[in-house]
Amino acid sequence: MxxxxxxxxxxxxxxxxxxxxxxxxxxxxxxxxxxxxxxxxxxxxxxxxxxxxxxxxxxxxxxxxxxxxxxxxxxxxxxxxxxxxxxREPVQPESVRHELAVKIRGAAFDDAAGRAALLAEVERYRADHETTLHRYQTGEQRDFPDPGALDTGQRLQHVVLRGGIAYEQMVLAWLDDVLETLHGLGR
Amino acid sequence: MxxxxxxxxxxxxxxxxxxxxxxxxxxxxxxxxxxxxxxxxxxxxxxxxxxxxxxxxxxxxxxxxxxxxxxxxxxxxxxxxxxxxxxREPVQPESVRHELAVKIRGAAFDDAAGRAALLAEVERYRADHETTLHRYQTGEQRDFPDPGALDTGQRLQHVVLRGGIAYEQMVLAWLDDVLETLHGLGR
DNA sequence: TCTTGATATGCAACTAGTTTCATAGCATGA
DNA sequence: TCATGCTATGAAACTAGTTGCATATCAAGA
Missing domain, CATH: 1.10.10.10 (Winged helix-like DNA-binding domain superfamily/Winged helix DNA-binding domain)
Structure with a gap:
């Protein structure tokens, strides 16, 4: 147990x-x-x-x-x-609770007004992730200015931060795809 | 409430x-x-x-x-x-529970044997994500062979699936970075 | 024949996580 | 002076999620 x-x-x-x-x-x-x-x-x-x-x-x-x-x-x-x-125990799969993804699929069962509201929410959400990305990038430059001269702990912290940056960049690119898709439904 | x-x-x-x-x-x-x-x-x-x-x-x-x-x-x-x-309610930020990221930072406080065990775990974890990515890609080809001819519901399902694919690809690239970083500590 | 595995549902007990409220000192600015 | 906000900790009540167990049918293969 x-x-x-x-x-x-x-x-x-x-x-x-x-x-x-x-x-x-x-x-x-x-x-x-x-x-x-x-x-x-x-x-x-x-x-x-x-x-x-x-x-x-x-x-x-x-x-x-x-x-x-x-x-x-x-x-x-x-x-x-x-x-x-x-x-030393096996790593559990990461668990994701992505409410936005549920709402996007749910938008199929709402009307045009609902989808317009979702579109506005996606834009707000995108702005939040953009802020987060900038914060990570600023932190990276502050904490790891010389990646060649890091000790073990710093290298591990840095690779985790790079994961956070890669995640945010992926999310932003996907949200652009989402926005384009939502716009495309109206046409 | x-x-x-x-x-x-x-x-x-x-x-x-x-x-x-x-x-x-x-x-x-x-x-x-x-x-x-x-x-x-x-x-x-x-x-x-x-x-x-x-x-x-x-x-x-x-x-x-x-x-x-x-x-x-x-x-x-x-x-x-x-x-x-x-x-129509505001979207909550996604919540992430990423155990592997905690373990990577934790590896700074373990010895070389512990880091070697983690490295093996990361490799197993990477293989799982590779399987997931292939499953998504197979599903995409099966369910959305002609992206031009989709109804609203299918387009929304497709954009969410593309998000899943982008996520898995990002994770795989990051895990390669992690593996390289862990190998680099031994040198 | 016997085991394994998929289909199919559920109770009971537990652990984890959230929300609301409360308290208290000090700083800052209107 | 008054409101706001940050530092700092915590109780109580609630909601969400996990784990272990139980049950039952049928198919497939050893």
Missing amino acids: MARVALEHAILVSLLEQPGSGYELARRFDRSIGRFWTATHQQIYRVLKRMEADGWVTAEEIDQDGRPDKRRYSVAAPGRSVLTTWL | MARVALEHAILVSLLEQPGSGYELARRFDRSIGRFWTATHQQIYRVLKRMEADGWVTAEEIDQDGRPDKRRYSVAAPGRSVLTTWL
Whole structure:
């Protein structure tokens, strides 16, 4: 039993890369880690409590002046061994929840007004992905200016980021195809 | 409240395209619909019961000789109006759960043996995606041999399938990049 | 004959994830 | 001064999704 769990492992990786508070983790899940694993702050706080109780992570209270205190978490030895065990297990297929694709097929059962509304939504959605792509590309130039001079961890982070960039570029090209197809229905 | 729900909507679209039993839906979710929305047969049977109770779908008992009876579901008027309402709501960002990406970043905290094991997993994973791509391409040639002569529903299904193909091609190219990067760490 | 596998449906128990609400200090700008 | 927004954590209630088990028919092959 157990085996796929998942959020725990993403948190362990993130804390090994850089210890931090629940709040900081939530922001990372909105940014870098969130590219391939999403989580709300509620879930993160809950899972961190459980991981602390199980001895996978340790917490340190940090007084901050001007701001509320925070609890900085770090990975403990048992957490690290949980992670390495998990790393050697077979990779599960990625799971996709692509609402837009469902809506596009659903548009066949709506009228012209509905398809026009969908078209506008696709354009908004495209703009969001364009913003995301630019953010990734800016991050790449900032964090990996000299790809020849990276250590192991940085090279692995870089190849994952390149995956995010390739994904966004693919999505943008596909959305152009979708827009053209939706326009073509009207003719 | 309510609004994102989701599996219900994917089932409504699938049943509008073609009425069918829970079992048949589960197979479609393993194949075509499953490209962008996954669900187990348990979840599908449970949601179908609820949708039937809410009057979104109607069921018809079908006797089959040689096989167990089945219940064929069709979308009823209230279900159709639920769907069109949902179609006009803003599209939620797709949610990605990409375990492999977490493991790649995690590999920075494992030893050479762990990275070698990951490399083998990435190769197996790549073979799976190659199979998926071939299945999509075969399906495309079978279902859309003449892209000029398609009705609205088929054009929309086709553009979603092209998205699946573009996704698989992008994944394969990225996995080659990952393999090269993992090999490069050993040198 | 016996096993395996496909068709076909479902309950029960569990785990994961979301939403709503609450609290509290300080900074910034209108 | 007042509203807004960011930092920071959390409880409670709910919804969604997974896993394990159970059942039954029939076909195909060992």
